[in-house]
Amino acid sequence: MEKKKILVVEDTPELVYQYKIRLNAAGFEVHTAADGNKGLEMARSIYPDLILLDLMLPEVDGYRICRFIKFDKEFEHIPIIIVTARSLESDTELAMEAGADAYYVKPVNWQELLINMNDLISANERNTTKKQAESNKQG
Numbered sequence: 155m156e157k158k159k160i161l162v163v164e165d166t167p168e169l170v171y172q173y174k175i176r177l178n179a180a181g182f183e184v185h186t187a188a189d190g191n192k193g194l195e196m197a198r199s200i201y202p203d204l205i206l207l208d209l210m211l212p213e214v215d216g217y218r219i220c221r222f223i224k225f226d227k228e229f230e231h232i233p234i235i236i237v238t239a240r241s242l243e244s245d246t247e248l249a250m251e252a253g254a255d256a257y258y259v260k261p262v263n264w265q266e267l268l269i270n271m272n273d274l275i276s277a278n279e280r281n282t283t284k285k286q287a288e289s290n291k292q293g
Contacts, residue, residue, distance in 0.1 A: 157183040158275055161202035163193030163219065164237075165211050169260075173206065180268055190214025197223055202232060203275050207254075209238040209245065217252045224253025231282065233274035237262055 160182045162173045170186050177184045185200055187193035190213040197205060197219075205223070209216035216236060223229045235256040236249045246257045256270055 157181060158203040159183045159185060159200055160271070161193065161196055161200065161205045162186045163190070163196075163205065163211065163216070164208045165189060166208075176264055176268075188212075190216070190219050194219050194222055197229065197232065201229075203278070204271055205232060205234045206237050206271075207234055209236060209240055209249065217248055220249065220252040220254050231278055233271075233278055235267070235271065235274070237267070 158181075160177055162170060162177070162184060164170050164173065164186065165188045167188075170188070174184050174186070185196055185202065187196045190211040192213075193205075193207070193211070194214060196202075207216045207219060211219075216238065220234050220236070223232060223234065230253075233255045234253065235258065236254045237258045237260060238245070239260045241259045249257050255274055258267060
């Protein structure tokens with residue numbers, strides 16, 4: 155079975171290292187970007203199965219990246235989980251309005267995060283399969 159691709163957009167090297175170790179151990183293929191522009195560029199080039207996105211990033215912030223991806227028909231299906239130090243309710247609301255699928259405040263519960271990641275990837279695969287089947291019926 156092919157490894158699921160996870161794009162981690164995070165500018166803190168220590169956290170990037172943690173993500174790589176934990177996600178590789180969980181069987182994921184991990185790609186990283188340290189700023190918003192690179193994250194957006196990578197999302198469009200590697201078509202990840204899921205994006206873990208910080209909000210406070212150099213270049214382009216996480217809200218804008220989320221909005222750019224979720225409002226693009228080609229990429230809107232990619233699940234995005236926000237992982238940030240920002241804990242205000244208004245931050246959560248803004249992220250959800252931008253299209254985020256889930257919101258975690260650092261430090262995260264890794265087990266909970268991995269379960270949510272797998273659930274979102276599975277749901278996305280089911281939706282994609284369903285849409286393809288409907289498209290084939292119409293075609």
